[in-house]
Amino acid sequence: MNHLIIAPVLIPLVTGILLLLGTGRPPRVQRAISFISISAQLVAAIYLLSVAAGGDMLVYALGNWAPPFGIVLVLDRLSALMVTITASLAFFSLWYAVRDNDKPTDSLHSVVHFLLMGINGAFLTGDLFNLFVFFEVLLIASYTLLLHGGGAARIKSGLHYVLLNLVGSSLFLIAAALLYGLTGTLNMADMAVKVAATSPEQAPLMKAAALILLVVFGLKAAMVPLYFWLPRAYAAAAAPVAAMFCIMTKIGIYAIIRMYSLVFGDEAGVVANVATPWLWPLALITLALGATGALAARELRLQIAYLVIVSVGTMLAGVAMHSTAALSATLYYLMHSTWVCAALFLLADIIMRQRGATSDRIxxxxxxxxxxxxxTLFFIGSAAVIGMPPLSGFLGKVMLMRSTVTDEQTFWLWFLLLASSLIMVTALSRSGSTIFWRTESRTTKASKTDKLALSAVMALFATSLVLSFAASPVVQYTNALAEQIMQPSIYIDAVLNHQTIEGVHHD
Structure with missing residues (x-):
């Protein structure tokens, strides 16, 4: 049993508690504790990624209760990748924050670590109810972070965010209750076995539960028509928070990949691939409306928020194609979009500070x-998010377009990806030229940005170059990951045949 699997959950939990107990201490002490913790989380995540890369699937039974009766954490290639993306994103976001961009300090660092606990737990859990629990942990933390620093805009957007997610949480409980009533289990691996044996009489209720979950995960992912909360919420958030929130939509996408490949996938009997007919059109509409919103936006942070929605539509289209090649391309693009959009939010904050009262208005x-x-940084970020060669956005989109199978998929995905890229070129060109070229002769009293804060932005943008020039090993990993996901029996066998310390296992 590898106890390090629980580290991504345990380290931020302990850190959050320590920071809460240390409320009122000098900011430098809180920043030091926070940064040491996220560094440890990043090291642990990279180690777990290296373990998962070998193809081994590790199961950690909390309290040594054998599955499916106990709580389990499961490390496979997908969960290891998502934990590593989260840790690296948090590392650079806090790197930016500790350069005096985290006022008030008390309400940021402790809550960020509780957020990380919820996110990592959601990626690692093998139990549907505990997925709900970790969702609630990260949502409560995100409510607090959204209001960090105060202000009417944050309170207004925060209220919409809270109300919508309360509805989502209620629907999640209804779906989980339906599935438990039908299958008698909440362990995902055990549920997959039970769902595959669904009788025709149970099929309508099973499909209803599956589609309710799709609504819940679609809300988390900001999929049409459930994306209206995102633009204003992300635009109003403090810069380190907005950067961290770039992983939030990916949690919904992760949940869709996990549940609709493992539980409601090809081997789910009468409810097999129940979400596929819905995902494809909704993904394409999300992509189109996100690009339209980016073009219409008159504030830089709002424009970047719509770029997040464009990335959501792009990734959901890859998931909807339901093939190994498409899933591999989706996960490659997921890495790119998370880091690049986070860097753009941090850069927008720097620009806003240096423009004084004009703020980030275009x-x-x-x-x-x-x-x-x-x-220069704005040009690099724009080129990356648009998908210009040789940056990672270009490679991700090319991989997605090459993974289409039918003529219909080819036409719609190629058309919308290329059209959205053209729209984003127009939108970001307008923003860049207005902010950097069409300027007044005066300057503000704002001081230059700290070099270390700038280096956090540069490091996040550098990930696009790393993903491009190290594309071969990265794609090899995502290919292996996609193959593992498309064979749910591997996950099911690993969990249900897990050997506890006393030698007890599930038959």
């Missing part, structure tokens, strides 16, 4: 203090 305003550095 209108003529004063010159920024560092036009060459910020303009």
């Amino acid at each position: 209108i003529t305003g004063p010159r920024v203090k560092q036009p060459v550095v910020l303009g």
Whole structure:
């Protein structure tokens, strides 16, 4: 039993408690504890990724209760990748925050670590009810983070965010109760076995539960028509929070991949692939409306928030194609979009600070203090998120387009991906030219941005280059990951035949 599997949940939990107990201590002490913790989480995540890369699937039974009766954490290639993406994103977000971008300190660092506990738990859990529990942990933390720093805009967007997610949580409980009543289990592996044996009489209720879950996960992922909460919420959030929130939509996408490949996948009998007919059109509409929103936006942070929605539509289209090649491309693109969009949120914060009262509005305003550095970073970020070669966005989109199978898939995905890229070129070109070229002669009293804060943005943008130039090993990993996901029997056997310390196992 590898006890390090629980580290991504346990380390942020302990850190969050320590920071809460240390409320009122000097900011540098809180920042030091927070940064040491996230560094440890990143090291643990990279180690778990290396373990999962070998193809081994590790199961951790909390309290040594044998599945399916106990709570289990499961490490496979998918969960290891998602935990590593989260840890690296949090590392650079906190790197930016500790350079005096985290005021008030007390309410940021402790809550960030509780958020990380919920996110990592959601990625690692092998139990549907505990997926709900970890969802609630991360949502409660996200409510607090969204209000970090105060302000009317944050309170208003936070209220919409809270109300919608309360509805989502209620629907999640209804779906979980339905599935438990029909299958007698909440362990995902055991549920997959029971769902495959669903009788025709149970099929309508089973399909209803599956589709209710799709609504819940679609809300988390910001899929049409459930995406309206995201743009204003992300645009209003503090910069380190907005950067961290770039992983939030990926939790919904992860849950869709996990549940609709493992439990409601090819081997689910009368409810096999129940979500596929819905996912494809909704993904394409999400992609189209996200691009339209980015073009219409008149604030830089709002525009970036719509770019997150564009990435959601792109990834859901890959999931909907339901093939190994498409899933591999989706996960490659997921890494790219998470890190690049986070970097753009941090960069937008720097630009906003240097424009004074003009803020991030896409209108003529004063010159920024560092036009060459910020303009270059904005160009790199724009090129990456649009999908210009040789950056990772280009490779991800090419992989997705090459993974289409039918003529219908080819036409709609190629058309919408290329059209959305053209729209984003127009939108970001307008933003860049307005902010950096069409400026007034005056400058604000704002000081230049700290070099270490800038380096956090640069490091996140550098991930696009790393994904491009190290594409071969990365794609090899995502290919192996996709193959593992498309064979749910591997996951089921690993969990249900897990050997506890006393030698007890499930038959």
